[in-house]
Amino acid sequence: MTSRLAVLLPGQGAYLPGVLADRARHFPRAVEVLETIDAVTAEHGFEPVAPLVLERDAPALDELLAKNSDQLDLAIYAINAAGFEMLSGLGLRPDVLVGHSFGEFAALSAAGAIPVADVARMACIRTEAFRRADPAEGGLLALDVPAWRAEHLVGLLDDPGLRLAIDNGPGQTVVSGPSASLRAAEGVATGLGFRATRLRARYAFHNPVLSLAADIFRDSTADVRVTEPRVPVFSPILGRHVRTVADVQEVITRNMVAPVRFYDALITLFRSGTTAFIEAGARQALTGIVRSSLPPSARAVALLPSRGDVESITAALDEAGFPVSWNPLSAGSGQAESVVREVQASPQATVPSERDSPTARADVLAELANIYADDLGFPVEMLASDIDLEADLGVDSAKQLALFERVRKQYGLSEPPAERRVRATTLEKIAELVEEQRR
Numbered sequence: 001m002t003s004r005l006a007v008l009l010p011g012q013g014a015y016l017p018g019v020l021a022d023r024a025r026h027f028p029r030a031v032e033v034l035e036t037i038d039a040v041t042a043e044h045g046f047e048p049v050a051p052l053v054l055e056r057d058a059p060a061l062d063e064l065l066a067k068n069s070d071q072l073d074l075a076i077y078a079i080n081a082a083g084f085e086m087l088s089g090l091g092l093r094p095d096v097l098v099g100h101s102f103g104e105f106a107a108l109s110a111a112g113a114i115p116v117a118d119v120a121r122m123a124c125i126r127t128e129a130f131r132r133a134d135p136a137e138g139g140l141l142a143l144d145v146p147a148w149r150a151e152h153l154v155g156l157l158d159d160p161g162l163r164l165a166i167d168n169g170p171g172q173t174v175v176s177g178p179s180a181s182l183r184a185a186e187g188v189a190t191g192l193g194f195r196a197t198r199l200r201a202r203y204a205f206h207n208p209v210l211s212l213a214a215d216i217f218r219d220s221t222a223d224v225r226v227t228e229p230r231v232p233v234f235s236p237i238l239g240r241h242v243r244t245v246a247d248v249q250e251v252i253t254r255n256m257v258a259p260v261r262f263y264d265a266l267i268t269l270f271r272s273g274t275t276a277f278i279e280a281g282a283r284q285a286l287t288g289i290v291r292s293s294l295p296p297s298a299r300a301v302a303l304l305p306s307r308g309d310v311e312s313i314t315a316a317l318d319e320a321g322f323p324v325s326w327n328p329l330s331a332g333s334g335q336a337e338s339v340v341r342e343v344q345a346s347p348q349a350t351v352p353s354e355r356d357s358p359t360a361r362a363d364v365l366a367e368l369a370n371i372y373a374d375d376l377g378f379p380v381e382m383l384a385s386d387i388d389l390e391a392d393l394g395v396d397s398a399k400q401l402a403l404f405e406r407v408r409k410q411y412g413l414s415e416p417p418a419e420r421r422v423r424a425t426t427l428e429k430i431a432e433l434v435e436e437q438r439r
Contacts, residue, residue, distance in 0.1 A: 004274040005322075006234075007087065007094040008290075009080045009110065010281040011101030012140070012201050015072060016391045017058035019282045020082055022309045024054060027089040030082040033116055037078050040120035044128075049074045053082070056307065060390065060425055061200055062397060069202055073102060073123045076281065080106035081116055083280035083303050090314065091325030096232045096274060100286055101166070101205065101260050104235060104251050111229035113248045118224050122252075125220045130203065133213035138178045138204030141185055144195040146170045147263070153192075157184055165206035166260040169293030176204040206259050214256040221252065236265040262286075263293055270294050278303060278322065307391045364431045368407065372427065375403055385428040404430070413437040 024030045038048040047068070052058045052075045064072050080103060087094075099107030109119045138161075143150050147164060150173035154162050162181040166174035175185055182198065189196040203210060226248040233242040235251050237258045242248055266289070277300040279286045284302035291300050301320035303313060314324050369383040376395065389395040395403075404421065407413075411434055416424075424430045 003276050004095040004269075004272070005092070005276040005278065006096045006098050006269055006274045007084065007092075007110070008277055008279045008281075008286045009084070009097065009099040009103035009106040010279060010283070010286050011076065011099070011103040012205065013061065013199065013285065014076050014079065014103070014281040014283055015052075015061050015064065016079075016282040016304070016307065017052060017060055017388075018054060018056035018391065019079060019304050019307050020053045021056050021307060023086065023304075023313070024082055026310050027082075027086045029085040029089065033081045033085055034078055036116050037074060037081070037120040040117050041074060041124060044121070044124040046074065046124055046127075047071060049078045053079055056386075056388065056391075060423065063423060065200055065202065070127045073126060074120065076102060077106055077109075077119060077123055079304065080281045081109060081119075083282075084110045086313070087278065087280055087303065089326065090317070092278065092317075092322060094231060094278075096234050096269060097229075098234050098236065098265055098269070100236065100262055102255070103281065104237060104255060106281070107233050107235075108226075108229065108242070108248055108251065111231040111233045111242075112227065113229045113233070113242070114224065114226050122217075122221050122224060126217055126256075129213045129216040129220065132216050133210070135203055135210055135213060136178045138176065138202075138207075138209065139182060140165060140174050140176050140199040140201045140205060141182045141189075142172055142174050142197045142199055143185075143189055144171055145173060145189075147173045149173075149194075150175060153185065153189060153194075157181070157188065159184065161204070161207070161209055163204075163207045163209075164259060165204075167263045168289050169263040169266070171292050172289070174199065176207040176209075178204060178209065205256065208257050210256045214253070217256065218253050224252075226252075234265055234269060236260045236262045239264060262289065266290060266293055270298060275299065276322070277301075278317075280304075306393065307388065364434055365427055368427045368430055368434075371407060371410070372403060375406070383427060385431070386426055388425050390425055400425070407434065408437075411437070 034050045038050050041048055049071055052071060097107040097111050105119050105122065108114050109116055147167040150164050154164055154175060159177065159181045162175060162177035162185060164173060165176035186196040226245055228245060229242055235242050237251055237254055237260060238247065239261055242251060275298050277290045277298065279302045282304045284305040287300045287302040290298055299320055301316055301322065314326060317324050365385050373383050387393060389400055413434065414437060416433055416437055420433060424433045
């Protein structure tokens with residue numbers, strides 16, 4: 001059987017600041033997607049999202065969640081949509097598209113069932129629906145157990161607000177609910193020896209507690225015209241292919257409240273001959289799930305696991321066995337270049353810097369580079385002062401917190417404000433924070 005290719009479109013958390021900074025300008029259609037999305041956001045009174053994905057100094061995920069979460073869904077969709085156009089520009093054509101959670105909207109858009117502008121409008125309306133419904137504070141809790149064990153845990157707690165939300169495979173199931181319910185679940189899971197991790201999400205997604213928001217969203221998007229997908233789409237929410245207009249509408253209606261059976265989707269596709277997977281959005285969460293859930297014959301690669309240039313993408317695809325067809329001399333266009341330059345030069349594209357006038361901090365930077373290189377196992381030369389630890393090197397937020405605790409103890413610093421700590425993602429910014437705390 002000939003190997004089939006699935007393109008995966010991730011959802012919650014699939015955001016990296018400036019992940020398209022050195023890439024989008026080479027793909028005119030990707031730039032057009034960003035322009036279209038920003039035109040829609042302006043109509044709805046939202047800030048543009050292009051700066052978030054094109055500027056290296058854009059807010060990190062935690063900061064965006066804390067200060068401007070309204071932009072997050074739009075930014076995730078923008079990266080997915082631009083990433084898919086980049087894949088197309090590289091000559092790769094999927095046999096099937098699979099979205100995860102909110103990523104299902106990107107899958108439907110990539111398949112031609114919903115125009116880019118309408119998905120952007122729906123993302124804005126979705127945010128407005130949450131505002132109007134004002135659901136109780138909640139979120140998601142990942143458990144490193146299979147779904148059947150997570151279901152037993154949910155049943156044991158007998159909490160009507162707690163639900164199994166996402167089945168990612170034998171090693172990860174996600175439950176959702178109000179914050180108090182998640183704290184109880186986390187306590188029981190930890191007591192039983194399971195690892196429980198709170199995910200970066202504001203609401204109890206894929207849970208009937210969001211029914212009011214889902215109803216508002218459904219009614220407010222009833223005028224969106226949808227068509228049958230032109231490329232096959234498999235929906236983890238429906239548990240089957242999306243074939244008709246009614247199927248598309250069902251995905252839209254159930255996306256907030258229905259569980260995501262991603263593991264079942266992977267197994268179904270693998271059994272039908274889909275053994276190649278490319279994750280088109282930011283980070284590589286879905287790539288990791290494929291590798292841990294399917295047999296070794298399944299190939300998986302992330303398009304945008306970190307920031308970098310186009311050559312890093314083509315090299316990763318080639319190494320994973322996905323030959324690309326791309327001519328760097330002709331891939332870009334003057335219009336695309338000018339749009340990116342305009343965004344990057346705009347005052348909206350930069351985050352106000354708290355950096356003082358340049359000072360002699362070479363010693364601090366050298367010490368920090370040695371500390372981080374020693375702990376992370378990277379050559380010290382690799383840790384340039386402007387390298388973003390998460391976006392460029394893949395160092396997750398938990399590891400960064402642990403490393404900063406080491407720095408704080410070494411320099412005898414007090415605990416900095418949380419928002420300042422979140423923004424310290426490069427050695428340069430950490431050095432600034434060290435200097436501030438030592439004054």
